[in-house]
Amino acid sequence: MDQYEKVEKIGEGTYGVVYKARDRLTNEMIALKKIRLEQEDEGVPSTAIREIFLHPGFSGILSLATLASADEAEHGLPCPIYPWPHxxxxxxxxxxxxxxGHQVYQQVCASCHSMSLVSYRDLVGVAYTEEETKAMVAEVEVVDGPNDEGEMFTRPGKLSDRFPQPYPNEQAARFANGGAYPPDLSIITKARHNGQNYVFALLTGYCDPPAGVLIPDTSNARRDDDDGAEFRP
Known part of the structure; x- marks a missing residue:
């Protein structure tokens, strides 16, 4: 891709972005299409292949490259592709x-991260029995209401309740985390480039900072490349 220089974006659709570009070798103006892939190992969609073959300039196409949802320059080093058993x-x-995973979330992640789209009933038959889940949620106090007098009240949790939020609002979350807003983990692998591979690499990538990089005492560093680090409060 270093052979081409992007000039401007000329179109965008659900599955890709089209750029006007210049061939550095021939100085010819061409069109580049970046295909959005949910996972890098999915390959090029058949619709994209058909579109290329129908293009009037197909005879001049030299190669077809699978592009991830964003350039490496925008996201740092590509993370490994892991052989997930599922x-x-x-x-x-x-x-x-x-x-x-749910136990780790309860004991570690839930103090900062929400899972606002997940209900306790989603755990039944997947991680716990119905009896286990009911016993678990009964220990949770849920704010409900208003009652007939217009006041809010607390009650024991039910299977239909969503997981509790660690903070009452975004401002409180940012204040408690040095200005950072902890992302909701309900669909975190769908909301990140390279999905679960990225999340796994992030969680297991914390290490000693590179030489010459100063890390604030209140932050943790994760290896991103040889020249920098990614921080979290």
């Missing part, structure tokens, strides 16, 4: 792993 056509999520 990625096969007939594969499914391991219930024991989901249970461990």
């Amino acid at each position: 990625k096969g056509i007939l594969s499914s999520y391991d219930h024991a792993s989901i249970r461990r």
